[in-house]
Amino acid sequence: xxxxxxxxxxxxxxxxxxxxxxxxxxxxxxxxxxxxxxxxxxxxxxxxxxxxxxxxxxxxxxxxxxxxxxxxxxxxxxxxxxxxxxxxxxxxxxxxxxxxxxxxxxxxxxxxxxxx
Amino acid sequence: xxxxxxxxxxxxxxxxxxxxxxxxxxxxxxxxxxxxxxxxxxxxxxxxxxxxxxxxxxxxxxxxxxxxxxxxxxxxxxxxxxxxxxxxxxxxxxxxxxxxxxxxxxxxxxxxx
Numbered sequence: 001x002x003x004x005x006x007x008x009x010x011x012x013x014x015x016x017x018x019x020x021x022x023x024x025x026x027x028x029x030x031x032x033x034x035x036x037x038x039x040x041x042x043x044x045x046x047x048x049x050x051x052x053x054x055x056x057x058x059x060x061x062x063x064x065x066x067x068x069x070x071x072x073x074x075x076x077x078x079x080x081x082x083x084x085x086x087x088x089x090x091x092x093x094x095x096x097x098x099x100x101x102x103x104x105x106x107x108x109x110x111x112x113x114x115x116x
Numbered sequence: 117x118x119x120x121x122x123x124x125x126x127x128x129x130x131x132x133x134x135x136x137x138x139x140x141x142x143x144x145x146x147x148x149x150x151x152x153x154x155x156x157x158x159x160x161x162x163x164x165x166x167x168x169x170x171x172x173x174x175x176x177x178x179x180x181x182x183x184x185x186x187x188x189x190x191x192x193x194x195x196x197x198x199x200x201x202x203x204x205x206x207x208x209x210x211x212x213x214x215x216x217x218x219x220x221x222x223x224x225x226x227x228x229x
Contacts, residue, residue, distance in 0.1 A: 045220035106158030
């Protein structure tokens with residue numbers, strides 16, 4: 001079974017600054033995806049960024065980038081130039097590629113507040 | 117529709133009652149997932165449909181929970197004899213097929229009083 005751990009319950013950052021959200025995971029799988037999802041008060045989960053485990057290069061999406069350390073089973077999210085609209089809960093998630101079920105295993109989430 | 121639609125948005129029911137939660141996936145998406153998100157927690161997997169069949173229902177907590185997807189599109193999550201511990205946000209997601217990006221609905225917040 002896979003587990004995803006987000007040990008920081010909440011963080012705060014000043015607008016325009018950079019913040020890093022931590023995530024660790026445990027699995028015996030070799031082929032998998034890792035994700036960061038954003039959940040604003042509207043409740044809808046929005047995909048922020050995805051990392052394939054077989055790729056060594058860290059994924060980037062505009063202001064969002066990850067630091068993927070496969071050996072350490074660590075997957076942190078860096079948000080640059082934080083904006084007020086980034087205020088939300090952020091969830092780290094794992095999906096194994098083998099088998100017929102692409103279900104996601106989520107961490108407990110972290111509440112990010114961006115201060116004006 | 118353009119996205120995954122879930123109805124109702126909010127549902128309050130009395131302990132012991134039966135409820136149905138509906139999910140309309142994105143048109144053409146063959147994979148459909150139900151998750152449950154308790155307060156302060158991440159979503160937890162309940163059941164996965166590929167087409168009309170439940171390919172994995174290992175996340176359903178007990179036999180009071182059941183889900184169907186009779187025509188491979190709309191899915192209904194059914195909860196019998198509701199308990200206060202069933203109170204949570206129930207999220208639905210769909211994807212074109214397995215291993216592709218899942219798109220989530222806005223969830224149904226179920227409150228059992």
